Amino acid sequence: MLSPLAEADWTREKAAHLLNRAGFSGPPEEIDALHSLGAKNAVKQLLDGAAAKLEAPAPKGIEARDMLALRQSMRSLEEEARRERKKELQQQERQSARDLCEWWLLRMRGKTGDPVAEKLTLFWHGHFATSIVKVRQPFLMWQQNDTLRRNALGDFGTLTKAVARDPAMLVWLDTARSRAQKPNENFARELMELFTLGEGHYTEDDIRAAARTFTTYKIDPRTQTFRFERRQASPGPVSIFGRTGDFSGDDVVDLILEKPECAAFIARKLWVFYASGQPDEKLVQELASGFRESGYRIRPLLETIFNSAAFYSPAALSTQIKSPVQWVMTLARTLEVGLPPGRILLGALDALGQEPFRPPSVKGWDGGKAWINTATLLLRYNMAAFAVGNETTGGRPFQGGRGARRFQEQLARQLPLDKIAPPELRQVPEKLAARMADRLFQRPLKERETTAFARFAAARDVLDDQAVRDLLQLMMSTPQYQIT
Amino acid sequence: MDHFEKPTDTLHTRRQFLRTSMLGAAAAWTLPLFLEKTFLAMDAEAADSATQTINGKDGPILVVLQMAGGNDGLNTLVPHGDDAYYRARRRIAIAAADTLKIDGYVGLHPALTGLKGLYDDGHLSIVQGVGYPNPNRSHFRSTEIWQTAADAENLKLTDGWLGRYFDACCQGADPTVGVSIGSARPQAFNSLVPTGVSLANPEQYRWVAEDEADEAFRALNRPSQDPLATGVNAGDSIGAIPGDAPGEMGALDFLERTALDAQLSSDRILQISRKFKSAVSYPKSQLANSLSLVGRMIAGGLATRVYYVNQGGYDTHSGQAPAHQRLMTELSEAVAAFCQDMKGQGNFERVTLLTFSEFGRRVAENGSDGTDHGAAAPLFLAGGGVQPGLFGKYPSLTELNNGDLIHNVDFRSVYFSLLQNWLKAPAEIVLGRRFPILPIV
Numbered sequence: 001m002l003s004p005l006a007e008a009d010w011t012r013e014k015a016a017h018l019l020n021r022a023g024f025s026g027p028p029e030e031i032d033a034l035h036s037l038g039a040k041n042a043v044k045q046l047l048d049g050a051a052a053k054l055e056a057p058a059p060k061g062i063e064a065r066d067m068l069a070l071r072q073s074m075r076s077l078e079e080e081a082r083r084e085r086k087k088e089l090q091q092q093e094r095q096s097a098r099d100l101c102e103w104w105l106l107r108m109r110g111k112t113g114d115p116v117a118e119k120l121t122l123f124w125h126g127h128f129a130t131s132i133v134k135v136r137q138p139f140l141m142w143q144q145n146d147t148l149r150r151n152a153l154g155d156f157g158t159l160t161k162a163v164a165r166d167p168a169m170l171v172w173l174d175t176a177r178s179r180a181q182k183p184n185e186n187f188a189r190e191l192m193e194l195f196t197l198g199e200g201h202y203t204e205d206d207i208r209a210a211a212r213t214f215t216t217y218k219i220d221p222r223t224q225t226f227r228f229e230r231r232q233a234s235p236g237p238v239s240i241f242g243r244t245g246d247f248s249g250d251d252v253v254d255l256i257l258e259k260p261e262c263a264a265f266i267a268r269k270l271w272v273f274y275a276s277g278q279p280d281e282k283l284v285q286e287l288a289s290g291f292r293e294s295g296y297r298i299r300p301l302l303e304t305i306f307n308s309a310a311f312y313s314p315a316a317l318s319t320q321i322k323s324p325v326q327w328v329m330t331l332a333r334t335l336e337v338g339l340p341p342g343r344i345l346l347g348a349l350d351a352l353g354q355e356p357f358r359p360p361s362v363k364g365w366d367g368g369k370a371w372i373n374t375a376t377l378l379l380r381y382n383m384a385a386f387a388v389g390n391e392t393t394g395g396r397p398f399q400g401g402r403g404a405r406r407f408q409e410q411l412a413r414q415l416p417l418d419k420i421a422p423p424e425l426r427q428v429p430e431k432l433a434a435r436m437a438d439r440l441f442q443r444p445l446k447e448r449e450t451t452a453f454a455r456f457a458a459a460r461d462v463l464d465d466q467a468v469r470d471l472l473q474l475m476m477s478t479p480q481y482q483i484t
Numbered sequence: 485m486d487h488f489e490k491p492t493d494t495l496h497t498r499r500q501f502l503r504t505s506m507l508g509a510a511a512a513w514t515l516p517l518f519l520e521k522t523f524l525a526m527d528a529e530a531a532d533s534a535t536q537t538i539n540g541k542d543g544p545i546l547v548v549l550q551m552a553g554g555n556d557g558l559n560t561l562v563p564h565g566d567d568a569y570y571r572a573r574r575r576i577a578i579a580a581a582d583t584l585k586i587d588g589y590v591g592l593h594p595a596l597t598g599l600k601g602l603y604d605d606g607h608l609s610i611v612q613g614v615g616y617p618n619p620n621r622s623h624f625r626s627t628e629i630w631q632t633a634a635d636a637e638n639l640k641l642t643d644g645w646l647g648r649y650f651d652a653c654c655q656g657a658d659p660t661v662g663v664s665i666g667s668a669r670p671q672a673f674n675s676l677v678p679t680g681v682s683l684a685n686p687e688q689y690r691w692v693a694e695d696e697a698d699e700a701f702r703a704l705n706r707p708s709q710d711p712l713a714t715g716v717n718a719g720d721s722i723g724a725i726p727g728d729a730p731g732e733m734g735a736l737d738f739l740e741r742t743a744l745d746a747q748l749s750s751d752r753i754l755q756i757s758r759k760f761k762s763a764v765s766y767p768k769s770q771l772a773n774s775l776s777l778v779g780r781m782i783a784g785g786l787a788t789r790v791y792y793v794n795q796g797g798y799d800t801h802s803g804q805a806p807a808h809q810r811l812m813t814e815l816s817e818a819v820a821a822f823c824q825d826m827k828g829q830g831n832f833e834r835v836t837l838l839t840f841s842e843f844g845r846r847v848a849e850n851g852s853d854g855t856d857h858g859a860a861a862p863l864f865l866a867g868g869g870v871q872p873g874l875f876g877k878y879p880s881l882t883e884l885n886n887g888d889l890i891h892n893v894d895f896r897s898v899y900f901s902l903l904q905n906w907l908k909a910p911a912e913i914v915l916g917r918r919f920p921i922l923p924i925v
Contacts, residue, residue, distance in 0.1 A: 174801060182851045193622060199639065277735075321735050351667050351684065363624045369738050373669035373682035374659070374689075374746035377739070381691050393688040448708050456700045474697055478704045479739035
């Protein structure tokens with residue numbers, strides 16, 4: 001099942017598939033370069049590149065705050081002044097939340113970060129899904145992002161233990177307010193249900209027992225970092241999975257990792273995220289046993305996935321619906337343009353159903369077909385129009401005042417139209433359409449699409465820049481473009 | 485309203501398509517012929533007995549209102565006559581004197597004045613102690629159980645209960661037979677054949693381009709592949725790609741169907757929303773906006789059986805009282821305005837609104853002035869066609885299951901009753917088995 005892809009079977013289309021799935025696609029030259037490396041080296045280069053650029057300095061303006069001092073200073077103010085100050089702080093928070101998100105999206109785009117590294121970090125964000133809606137403080141969200149990226153290619157046990165201590169998670173799933181006398185079960189439940197085992201592999205008693213091992217996990221308000229609070233320790237031994245002892249939170253994670261279901265749960269989820277929607281159970285078991293034997297090391301698991309013949313099989317090729325982030329990044333990277341400014345971009349991602357740092361619930365994003373309904377599909381089509389400088393519908397997210405209009409013009413000017421549609425091809429509509437389709441789809445299309453694009457190009461008197469924009473818009477306004 | 489009773493020149497509905505193509509008159513831009521064959525093959529049996537004719541003029545409408553997060557039923561329909569309630573909730577109980585009394589035992593949350601008005605007028609029914617066996621306390625799983633109407637132990641069922649109604653009764657209907665407000669689609673709408681549309685805002689629910697592009701666009705945004713030609717049998721997966729679960733539609737087929745539905749519905753919805761304005765003034769909240777839009781679509785005669793709206797924020801683990809007060813106010817005001825709107829339109833008798841939440845909260849308050857995930861809770865039905873009153877029994881506050889109320893009414897009894905007696909659908913086919921009928925509609 002997991003035999004590696006033979007080098008002889010390595011094609012440009014497969015290189016494009018790898019670049020799409022491991023990262024966020026790229027322009028033709030990038031695919032060519034990856035193709036020239038051969039299968040195994042291509043995978044290695046992508047993962048080496050990711051490893052080198054996983055860690056990132058904090059974005060500007062994101063820093064810890066002494067919450068104790070802040071609260072004291074608030075208390076010393078008159079009521080009126082306090083209200084003003086509070087409003088001001090909230091505004092700052094909203095602004096830095098936007099900055100943080102934009103910082104991450106820019107890293108994904110690839111100028112400041114590495115797309116493969118950022119996509120993997122996005123996977124872990126969707127897995128340990130935490131939302132700023134409840135956590136509130138951008139600094140905590142950044143700190144969690146940092147924890148995820150530092151451990152993204154490391155081992156899953158260390159990552160999970162770090163997430164259990166992560167201040168944003170402590171707020172998100174209420175461990176911060178869990179008390180020895182009344183342990184809050186929220187984190188313990190999601191730890192087993194969503195983060196490690198999946199439903200059906202633990203009991204309600206296991207959850208209650210595990211909850212008692214995390215009551216000491218707290219946040220130091222002065223540094224906004226993790227603090228172990230001994231006086232909240234829940235005394236006495238606990239029984240988990242039929243074993244009894246004075247278990248710590250870390251012990252609970254280790255006990256979970258001993259269960260083979262955990263390896264299968266994570267391996268399946270990574271396969272679904274990167275390869276295809278419905279993995280064969282035998283394949284999952286094979287991935288899982290390798291994962292477990294390696295001590296839950298993530299990089300070798302990814303190498304196995306990306307090198308496997310199954311990853312390049314018809315069950316995986318062109319079967320995935322692009323997530324909104326994938327859609328936006330792919331568009332920018334393949335057309336070689338920048339991202340729209342924060343407010344428009346975040347508004348669009350929100351409406352499309354995937355705003356980073358704001359997953360809808362601790363379950364993360366459902367993905368797959370759940371990305372698509374009539375509303376989100378038409379919005380994607382209108383985003384495509386926006387990106388090439390054509391007319392769009394009114395309202396959010398496209399009309400954020402004159403700034404949006406100005407930016408759209410800027411974005412449209414940025415489009416390297418002579419590169420996308422070389423002048424020498426503009427006399428031959430059919431060839432031009434084929435060249436452009438190759439850039440956008442990177443795979444052979446069905447006749448209906450090929451013919452429609454060629455006909456559309458041929459119907460124009462001249463293939464000027466506006467015609468090229470219109471053709472790009474049409475190509476992206478299709479069901480085929482939503483798939484990778 | 486005459487304007488909307490006949491189709492526009494460029495917009496044909498799927499049902500019309502079926503009719504015309506059966507006469508051999510399929511226009512080039514309508515659906516390919518194979519789709520018709522698929523509909524017929526899939527629903528050969530159901531077609532005779534269950535397929536419903538759906539227009540926008542008469543026929544029942546169901547509006548489903550999801551209260552996401554797990555609404556605290558005990559502080560919604562307050563058992564003010566029970567000391568056990570006040571013992572369990574020393575800090576967040578609602579004083580008996582503050583409740584809007586229904587009888588000597590229960591009263592509504594003080595903010596639910598709109599609902600109380602509907603109750604007094606005989607337009608609200610309250611079903612008490614609704615839940616299901618082996619309650620699950622995870623938001624996601626419990627929501628899924630409510631959306632799919634599955635047994636708690638059945639993890640396999642992913643189709644929605646309304647989606648199965650669409651599959652059984654509404655094939656060949658307009659895509660707008662189900663409309664959900666918001667850019668996310670509820671799982672309750674999941675069906676074998678994608679049916680129903682989602683939209684957040686009618687003005688943005690369209691594709692903008694020049695005429696020539698529009699023609700190419702329409703040609704590319706519809707199904708391309710003949711599922712019957714690939715040897716897939718009725719009831720099997722449609723256009724499945726390797727790797728898809730049996731019965732599941734492939735990603736591209738799914739996208740193409742959705743694209744067609746978007747195309748067919750967008751012009752009409754935009755027209756309606758521009759032409760019809762609400763005659764009543766709705767309060768300012770997202771829920772009220774959603775219900776106001778539903779009201780305009782009903783006024784415009786959209787051929788819709790089920791509307792779906794959402795109100796979030798019910799996960800009140802801490803500092804519950806002010807948050808819950810706000811949520812109850814929003815709910816009550818929005819539903820009252822919507823009912824007023826329906827009365828003004830003369831459509832009140834055609835509309836039933838159902839509320840639900842994935843679970844109630846635990847009986848005992850927690851240490852943070854909030855409540856944790858629980859089980860059974862009451863739900864509401866409002867409209868001109870409901871049987872007013874209290875149904876079901878209030879669960880005992882002292883005989884608990886693990887600190888939780890024990891349900892007396894399975895939520896699927898409510899669904900069954902609505903399907904059978906309101907939507908006039910074969911409820912047993914949709915839900916897979918019989919549930920006791922409640923005389924709520």
